[in-house]
Amino acid sequence: MTMKVSTRQVDGVTIVDCSGRITLGEGSVILRDSVRDLLSKGNKKIVLNLADVNYIDSSGIGELVSAFTTTKNQGGELKLLNLTKKVNDLLQITKLYTVFDVKDDEATAVKSFK
Amino acid sequence: MTEQRVSYTLDSSLETIDSAEEKATRIATELGFGDDEVMQISMAVREGAVNAVLHGNAYAPDKKVTLAFERIGEELVITIRDQGKGMDLSKIPNPLAPENLLKTSGRGIFLMRSFMDVVEIRPSSTGTELKLIKRVHGSTEGGKEASQ
Numbered sequence: 001m002t003m004k005v006s007t008r009q010v011d012g013v014t015i016v017d018c019s020g021r022i023t024l025g026e027g028s029v030i031l032r033d034s035v036r037d038l039l040s041k042g043n044k045k046i047v048l049n050l051a052d053v054n055y056i057d058s059s060g061i062g063e064l065v066s067a068f069t070t071t072k073n074q075g076g077e078l079k080l081l082n083l084t085k086k087v088n089d090l091l092q093i094t095k096l097y098t099v100f101d102v103k104d105d106e107a108t109a110v111k112s113f114k
Numbered sequence: 115m116t117e118q119r120v121s122y123t124l125d126s127s128l129e130t131i132d133s134a135e136e137k138a139t140r141i142a143t144e145l146g147f148g149d150d151e152v153m154q155i156s157m158a159v160r161e162g163a164v165n166a167v168l169h170g171n172a173y174a175p176d177k178k179v180t181l182a183f184e185r186i187g188e189e190l191v192i193t194i195r196d197q198g199k200g201m202d203l204s205k206i207p208n209p210l211a212p213e214n215l216l217k218t219s220g221r222g223i224f225l226m227r228s229f230m231d232v233v234e235i236r237p238s239s240t241g242t243e244l245k246l247i248k249r250v251h252g253s254t255e256g257g258k259e260a261s262q
Contacts, residue, residue: 024164025128057160058225062218069216086153093228094221095210 003027005034013045013110014038015081019052022060031060035067035078044076045113049106051082056090068100077101081109121182126171126196134163134181138192141183145190147248154229155190155248161222162194162244170196170242177241189231192246200237 003020016034021027031048038046048067056064064080071078079101083091091097103109122137124130138159142152163179171177177197184191207214209221227233232247 023160024131024168057157057164058219058221059164061221065216066218090225093225095215099215 003030005030007034007038010106010110013047013113014043015047015049015106015110017049017052021055022053022063023055023057024059028059028063031063031067035070039071039074039076044071044074046071046076046078047081047103047106047109048078049081050084050087053087054084056087061090061094061096064100065096077113079103079109079112081106118186119182119184121180124179124181126167126173126175126177126179128167130167130179131160131163134179134194135160137181137183142190142248145185146250147190151248155192155246158226158229158233158246158248159192159194161226162192162246165201165222165244166194166196166198166242169201170198172198188250190248190250192248194244194246195238195241197241200242201235203235 006017081103135156139156142155166179180195182193209224230246234245
């Protein structure tokens with residue numbers, strides 16, 4: 001399944017609804033371009049909703065890290081929302097769960113921005 | 115997998131990576147591995163294929179990736195060979211080290227080792243050979259640590 005993203009605004013926070021696979025190639029590129037596009041337009045409070053992301057590989061993990069650091073370096077914040085068990089397990093194994101701010105409720109995620 | 119061994123010769127392309135993953139998923143399922151184990155095997159094969167296509171063959175159109183699945187007793191043995199220059203494992207940083215956590219690459223071999231019972235990486239006559247072994251659950255007590 002190809003990676004798809006759509007964005008929406010909730011109280012000044014951009015929610016990026018992702019679905020499909022974040023893997024080497026198209027999936028990673030789509031995510032990268034989406035985050036860069038948001039940042040270039042001044043949207044610096046970003047939540048990646050990964051509820052419908054059913055697969056992610058090491059390149060996809062790298063892309064999440066890149067999105068996180070790129071946003072942070074531009075003075076923004078990027079958080080993760082609604083991890084599937086597979087993605088959650090991968091972030092635990094790679095010790096990235098402690099790096100990302102992970103939320104399991106959209107309203108809480110939106111309110112958590114400064 | 116009705117035969118005891120199947121092998122494929124594949125191009126150095128992104129399509130090969132997806133194809134290798136799909137083959138691994140199908141074969142592991144046919145062999146009766148559980149859903150979680152199938153996911154682990156398919157992801158390990160995907161990461162191995164990524165290494166072969168990107169880091170080994172560097173997408174060179176004249177270089178091939180060979181992928182083999184073999185059922186040996188209670189083990190699924192998967193071999194991935196590339197025709198690249200080989201890799202220096204000592205130069206691969208630990209992705210769990212605090213200074214490496216925010217690196218955007220370097221987790222492939224770590225994930226393979228997390229998911230498979232045995233991971234062996236060695237030079238072959240033409241490049242690098244990666245061997246991945248997954249035991250049928252419960253066939254052997256304990257796990258064998260990865261080696262080079």
